Amino acid sequence: MRKVIEIRNLSYSYADGIKALENVNLTVHERERVFVIGPNGAGKSTLFSCILGFLKFEGEIIVSGIPVKKETLKNIRSTVGIVFQDPDDQIFMPSVQDDVLFGARSKFTEEEAQANAREAMQTTGLLGLEKRLAHHLSFGEKKRVSIAGVLAMKPDVILLDEPTSNLDHRHRKHLIDTLMKVDGTLVIATHEMRLVCEMADRVVILNQGKILAQGDPRDILTDKRLLETAYLEPPCECELNKLFSRI
Ligand SMILES: Nc1ncnc2c1ncn2[C@@H]1O[C@H](COP(=O)(O)OP(=O)(O)OP(=O)(O)O)[C@@H](O)[C@H]1O
Numbered sequence: 001m002r003k004v005i006e007i008r009n010l011s012y013s014y015a016d017g018i019k020a021l022e023n024v025n026l027t028v029h030e031r032e033r034v035f036v037i038g039p040n041g042a043g044k045s046t047l048f049s050c051i052l053g054f055l056k057f058e059g060e061i062i063v064s065g066i067p068v069k070k071e072t073l074k075n076i077r078s079t080v081g082i083v084f085q086d087p088d089d090q091i092f093m094p095s096v097q098d099d100v101l102f103g104a105r106s107k108f109t110e111e112e113a114q115a116n117a118r119e120a121m122q123t124t125g126l127l128g129l130e131k132r133l134a135h136h137l138s139f140g141e142k143k144r145v146s147i148a149g150v151l152a153m154k155p156d157v158i159l160l161d162e163p164t165s166n167l168d169h170r171h172r173k174h175l176i177d178t179l180m181k182v183d184g185t186l187v188i189a190t191h192e193m194r195l196v197c198e199m200a201d202r203v204v205i206l207n208q209g210k211i212l213a214q215g216d217p218r219d220i221l222t223d224k225r226l227l228e229t230a231y232l233e234p235p236c237e238c239e240l241n242k243l244f245s246r247i
């Protein structure tokens, strides 16, 4: 399988000296659904910011054969889409429609962008809200706007940071159905074990900026000691049943 993301010896410290990532090595293959789990402050969001080149990191990140560096950022950001943890970091156009269209317009013709945006708004349940002011929406609605904007760009790789947080049951289910149909590579950071059981091909545990373990979700999610080391709640029996009946 083709390697889509290759991360070698990645380290990152914030300006105040916080070591958020330390010697992270990770490979993601084409069409894999990789879940990054770990407690608050483990470095999940920082890892995503490094992949997109928002932070000046140490080490090497290669996306579809292209090294992440200043000169390649435009290319990287049309290949990789990110749904931020906080939708307020993502939404900046006034109307829902303009926001969902924004990224697609930079990549496709107007006609294609409109078609992609409509499809993305349909799958995220936003039809009817097109003219609303994005900043006046509820948190869950804003989250769906930011997800739609990324889906409309049809990137090869989508990084989703806590995609289901604040989504109600119906929109959570829609989102999972949509993501399961995405013809691309997904890397998802979450605290929601149920989601991991429902979707993951591979699980990576990040703890205090380091990879503690990675592998088959059936091995990782049944290792109670390992999960406890990273302060993660082991999935319940019904979630594990879902996992074992799926894979
Ligand atoms: N802008 C910043 N300046 C300084 N330190 C930061 C900054 N952003 C994050 N950190 C620190 O870096 C570490 C990793 O944070 P990060 O947001 O990547 O964790 P996370 O795994 O995404 O956590 P959560 O589950 O709460 O979203 C934490 O110790 C955090 O306090």
Ligand SMILES: [Mg+2]
Pocket (backbone or CB within 6 Å): 044, 045, 046, 085, 161
């Ligand atoms: Mg985070």
